[in-house]
Amino acid sequence: MDTPTLLDHLRTHDTALTLPRGGTLRWDDADLHRAAHRRDPEGYALLALAPGVLPWQRARVLLRILEATQAGLDEPARAVLARLARVLTLGLPPGHVITVLLALRRLRANHKHTTRTALRFVLEHPGADALIAARRPALLDCFEHALGTATARGCARRIADGDTTSDYLRRRLLRFLTTPRTAPARVRALYATAPTPDGTADDPAGPALTEPALTLDAPRTRPATATATDRGDIAATLVHLYRGGPAAALYEALGRHLDEAAAAFPRFPGTIALVLDASASMRGHGAREWALMSQAAALRMVLSEVCDRLEVVETGGDERAPRGATDLATGVLDALGADPDLVAVVSDGHENLFPGDLARVIATLPAAGVTTPVVFCHAAFTADDPTPPPPAPSLPRRAFWHQDDFADLLSWMLGHCAAGAPWLRAFLHTRLDDLDRRADALTPGLAA
Amino acid sequence: MTDLTALDTLVPGPLSLAGHRLGTPQQAGALTMVPISGPAHPGFTPPHALRPSRATGRGQVELTNPDAGGVAIVPLHIGHLHDRAPTRALCRSALIPPGRTLRFEDACCVQEGRSGHPTGGDPRFLVLPGELRARALALRGVTDHGKLSDAIADLNARHGLARHGHLDRLLARHRPALTRFQNRLEPQPGQVGALFLIAGRLAGVEITPDPAYFAQMWTALACHAYGVAAHRAEPAPPARAEPYHAANLAELRGALDHDRSARLAHLTEQITAQLTGPATGPVRLREEDRHQTLRLSTLIAPHLAGQIVTDGDRAIYASLFAHRFPPDPAIP
Numbered sequence A: 001m002d003t004p005t006l007l008d009h010l011r012t013h014d015t016a017l018t019l020p021r022g023g024t025l026r027w028d029d030a031d032l033h034r035a036a037h038r039r040d041p042e043g044y045a046l047l048a049l050a051p052g053v054l055p056w057q058r059a060r061v062l063l064r065i066l067e068a069t070q071a072g073l074d075e076p077a078r079a080v081l082a083r084l085a086r087v088l089t090l091g092l093p094p095g096h097v098i099t100v101l102l103a104l105r106r107l108r109a110n111h112k113h114t115t116r117t118a119l120r121f122v123l124e125h126p127g128a129d130a131l132i133a134a135r136r137p138a139l140l141d142c143f144e145h146a147l148g149t150a151t152a153r154g155c156a157r158r159i160a161d162g163d164t165t166s167d168y169l170r171r172r173l174l175r176f177l178t179t180p181r182t183a184p185a186r187v188r189a190l191y192a193t194a195p196t197p198d199g200t201a202d203d204p205a206g207p208a209l210t211e212p213a214l215t216l217d218a219p220r221t222r223p224a225t226a227t228a229t230d231r232g233d234i235a236a237t238l239v240h241l242y243r244g245g246p247a248a249a250l251y252e253a254l255g256r257h258l259d260e261a262a263a264a265f266p267r268f269p270g271t272i273a274l275v276l277d278a279s280a281s282m283r284g285h286g287a288r289e290w291a292l293m294s295q296a297a298a299l300r301m302v303l304s305e306v307c308d309r310l311e312v313v314e315t316g317g318d319e320r321a322p323r324g325a326t327d328l329a330t331g332v333l334d335a336l337g338a339d340p341d342l343v344a345v346v347s348d349g350h351e352n353l354f355p356g357d358l359a360r361v362i363a364t365l366p367a368a369g370v371t372t373p374v375v376f377c378h379a380a381f382t383a384d385d386p387t388p389p390p391p392a393p394s395l396p397r398r399a400f401w402h403q404d405d406f407a408d409l410l411s412w413m414l415g416h417c418a419a420g421a422p423w424l425r426a427f428l429h430t431r432l433d434d435l436d437r438r439a440d441a442l443t444p445g446l447a448a
Numbered sequence B: 001m002t003d004l005t006a007l008d009t010l011v012p013g014p015l016s017l018a019g020h021r022l023g024t025p026q027q028a029g030a031l032t033m034v035p036i037s038g039p040a041h042p043g044f045t046p047p048h049a050l051r052p053s054r055a056t057g058r059g060q061v062e063l064t065n066p067d068a069g070g071v072a073i074v075p076l077h078i079g080h081l082h083d084r085a086p087t088r089a090l091c092r093s094a095l096i097p098p099g100r101t102l103r104f105e106d107a108c109c110v111q112e113g114r115s116g117h118p119t120g121g122d123p124r125f126l127v128l129p130g131e132l133r134a135r136a137l138a139l140r141g142v143t144d145h146g147k148l149s150d151a152i153a154d155l156n157a158r159h160g161l162a163r164h165g166h167l168d169r170l171l172a173r174h175r176p177a178l179t180r181f182q183n184r185l186e187p188q189p190g191q192v193g194a195l196f197l198i199a200g201r202l203a204g205v206e207i208t209p210d211p212a213y214f215a216q217m218w219t220a221l222a223c224h225a226y227g228v229a230a231h232r233a234e235p236a237p238p239a240r241a242e243p244y245h246a247a248n249l250a251e252l253r254g255a256l257d258h259d260r261s262a263r264l265a266h267l268t269e270q271i272t273a274q275l276t277g278p279a280t281g282p283v284r285l286r287e288e289d290r291h292q293t294l295r296l297s298t299l300i301a302p303h304l305a306g307q308i309v310t311d312g313d314r315a316i317y318a319s320l321f322a323h324r325f326p327p328d329p330a331i332p
Helices: A003-012 A030-039 A041-049 A055-067 A075-091 A094-106 A112-124 A128-147 A149-160 A167-172 A180-191 A233-242 A247-262 A291-306 A328-336 A357-364 A403-414 A420-442 B130-138 B149-158 B167-173 B175-184 B211-225 B227-232 B249-276
Strands: A268-278 A307-316 A342-347 A374-379 A397-400 B026-028 B031-037 B051-053 B061-064 B072-074 B078-080 B087-089 B094-096 B101-104 B108-111 B125-127 B191-198 B201-207 B284-291 B294-300 B304-311 B314-322
Touching: A003 A030, A003 A041, A003 A055, A003 A403, A030 A041, A030 A055, A041 A055, A041 A075, A041 A420, A055 A075, A055 A094, A055 A112, A075 A112, A075 A420, A094 A112, A094 A128, A112 A128, A112 A180, A128 A149, A128 A180, A149 A167, A149 A180, A233 A247, A233 A291, A233 A403, A247 A291, A268 A291, A268 A328, A268 A420, A291 A307, A291 A342, A291 A374, A291 A403, A307 A328, A328 A342, A328 A357, A328 B249, A342 A403, A357 B249, A374 A403, A397 A403, A403 A420, B031 B201, B031 B249, B061 B094, B094 B101, B094 B284, B094 B294, B108 B167, B125 B211, B130 B149, B130 B227, B130 B304, B130 B314, B149 B167, B167 B175, B175 B211, B175 B227, B191 B211, B191 B249, B201 B211, B201 B249, B201 B304, B211 B227, B294 B314
Parallel strands: A268 A307, A268 A342, A342 A374, A374 A397
Antiparallel strands: B026 B031, B031 B191, B051 B061, B061 B101, B072 B094, B078 B087, B078 B125, B087 B108, B191 B201, B201 B314, B284 B294, B294 B304, B304 B314
């Protein structure tokens, strides 16, 4: 399975992992995950951090990297997987992680990295006390699976007798942890038989099980009423420029916003050809005037900062003066003439000049010997904008309406071309580094 | 983009469209819009500037031309949208001298209140859906504010709505889809008019004095006058795209160009046949109004009807629509 297809699966296949009592783990897409992991363990695992991947899919990646042996992996790759496991255990709803750990028990996976991750989750999670109070039997199962039942109970007995530093505890339990001093109290809590004072022991409900300690995807707020200027700093500045605002100050602000946005992305050493719909509908009218065009222009500007070479093919008018009709088919043919690594069509989707031609051209490309991937980026007014029928249904399609969509959009776009694979890996490594730093702040001393 | 053809050879009779040309057609679902470019006649009051004032009777509308220098050509079959007031539509066009107010006694009420329309700002106007225009034109001069109620009720019923004489029921129900027509089709720079086809059949010809006037008419024409019927005839998207026979990019570009040329030629033939072919009867022209050298006339041709404004032998304004609407016989 290629990267775009896998990414699409991770972003859309939203079924839970389940563990029926006494039955086997229900993991409907296990073969897909195992195949992707076999091909490139590190690359597969990093995809879990791509923006928009669903929590249950991230849980599957966590399950897969903890289930699989790390034999044959070099030390840097193991380190990446260890950091990913930490980030995912903190960034997923704790209930999901518990399901993964219990699934590992069913699968009888007990590698060292499995043990380390399980013990750190049970004993060092920022909400460990609340979690133990809410899911004590489940976490006890996880703990005993991680260490082995006899060893776990041996450790618990010693801790109950007041031992916190013996060689036995150090070799069998404390060496897996980063803050051993917190472990004894939590192990005692795991083996405590009395209910909690408020009587809520073993109650699976509550925020402790649903709220991740670490936010993987920045939360998006949707304004009650979308306007042309609440779509990110770059687009807002462009709208003011288009409306005739003070050019000097706005250009200065534009440069600043652009630098900030582009700094979030690694450099792409290839060529993207952008077919930019600059027709009248992209300008819009009334309250929506400039909304689509400004966002499309913002994307073009960020790509021009990120890509070594960006070829722009405008159809209709141009960015500053959108006008006329939309001929996307000719735009794609012109774009392919630039021999790019990827063609991205940015449009509101209203192909009114010879409608259907884009679909026919796309359908002909394989026979014409063209292997360059073509993707369709739908410029929308809001996230909830009714989407028109796509001009070429066979094209991979993704909507965007806000500058905050660019991380998702760029990783999706560049995931479609071979030259984008190193870019995507570098982008996800950057995300991992950032999440790792935030995890450090969340759990001081809890290094991977 | 290549022009299709000169228009003066296509529209026979008293309407001289010398200098007007058809552009490359655009299509949105069942609705095809062929842009018309041509000579601009600036100086006319733009339609948004026309101000309706409160009239006493239910079938009365007063329109004021606030422009001190320009004559106003009142677009045919417009209805002004008011907050908390009945919407009345006009059954005819008119010429209003600079700074003057004209009272229409033969307006018709198309809805009792304005529900669901965006409020605030200037009142904007609609143009009656094509299905109502022949009836409205026939009833010009008749003072009966409810004269279109039955036709509106029939139209609502054809769209699956309760049989009620309120146009807003229909427009509100389909507003998102109708509104999108103004974006799905895109006026060209310098466009002064358009020829509309629905499901390949000629639905109407609209000519305005200049591009600014046409731009102000665009929403009402695309969304209301022709969008309503086009929405009902919206075809299902094609199941699959047929690839061209091409072994490389150059061949693909050639195949695309060839195919487009063939389709344009076919469309030109189709339009020519519909404009000139059925003209087996007389074209009747009746003058309705005049101001200086301007003449407003009602045109009844075998296949089209509507009103035109001429200045000498030059066409300044025309709003002509198919007698049978929707024009596709396949649509009941």
